[in-house]
Amino acid sequence: MAGGERMVLPAGETFAAAGEVVSTAYFPDSGVLSYISTMATGHQLAVAAIGPDGLIGAGQLLGIVHHPYRIVALLDSEGYQIPSQALRRAFDVSENVRAAVLAHVGRQLVEVTSMVACSRVHSHRQRLARWLLLTMDKAQQSSLHVTHDVLAQMVGGPRHAVTVALSELRARGAIAHLRGRVDICDRELLVRQACECYVLPTSSK
Numbered sequence: 001m002a003g004g005e006r007m008v009l010p011a012g013e014t015f016a017a018a019g020e021v022v023s024t025a026y027f028p029d030s031g032v033l034s035y036i037s038t039m040a041t042g043h044q045l046a047v048a049a050i051g052p053d054g055l056i057g058a059g060q061l062l063g064i065v066h067h068p069y070r071i072v073a074l075l076d077s078e079g080y081q082i083p084s085q086a087l088r089r090a091f092d093v094s095e096n097v098r099a100a101v102l103a104h105v106g107r108q109l110v111e112v113t114s115m116v117a118c119s120r121v122h123s124h125r126q127r128l129a130r131w132l133l134l135t136m137d138k139a140q141q142s143s144l145h146v147t148h149d150v151l152a153q154m155v156g157g158p159r160h161a162v163t164v165a166l167s168e169l170r171a172r173g174a175i176a177h178l179r180g181r182v183d184i185c186d187r188e189l190l191v192r193q194a195c196e197c198y199v200l201p202t203s204s205k
Contacts, residue, residue: 004080009033009073011145015056016071022064025057025087031077032138035069036153045119045156046131048112049074051138054104060084061091061101074150075139110199118197124157125165129194131155132175132182142184151182169193 007026009015015026015033026033033056035048047069050056056071090097111134118127131154135144146154151162166182169175174190176183184190191198 004082007079007081009077009079011073011076012147014070014072016067018067018070020067022057022060022067023084024081025055025060025084026079026081027055028052028077028079030079030139031073031075032135033071033077034074034153036072037069043156044153046074046153047115048108049131049134049138050108052079052140053138054108055101057084057087058101058105061088062105074135075141075145114197114199118195119156122195122197123165124155124161125168125193126195127155127157128162128165129169129174129190130198132169132184133187133190133194133198136184136187142187144182144184145180146182147180 004027009028009031011031016022018038028050029052031051033050034046035050037045037047039045059067087101091101118130122130128151131151132144135146135154136142148159148162151166152159155162155165157165166175166177169190170177172189172193174184174186174193176185
């Protein structure tokens, strides 16, 4: 978007803390960011992922004044940041901006609502496969530099459950797992290992 300030977010860096005022919008060109929910128990769970097909800060257009979750870069990300007021003006005057923002909000709604059922009934292996596919689709990368802690946030389970799920997917030949990196070896096989909550990507451009 014209007038934006270039911004680089290394993996692991926080874009906004939970409770922080929504004052800017971020349009990533690369990488993946995630909304992280921190429970009273100390557990952390990724509840949504944002890639180059989306934006951070659309909630301000819906009357959401504060970020409900911490927003962190799962993978290295670069993009453009603009003040929320600038996004509001563009949304009000441009039909193309409105269409793009509403399409993003719609995709997020589908992803988040499907995750509710997924977290309730599907195995750690299925959820891990779905998250790896989702992240790969958004980042457009087949090699993901992610830590064990990040994978645990994705799956919403303990580290040992993630270790077991990674071992199962690796044994089936779907992935290769090195320290701090997951390589997708057989995407079709990984799709079969995922639950039905994973939806094959379609063009959003």
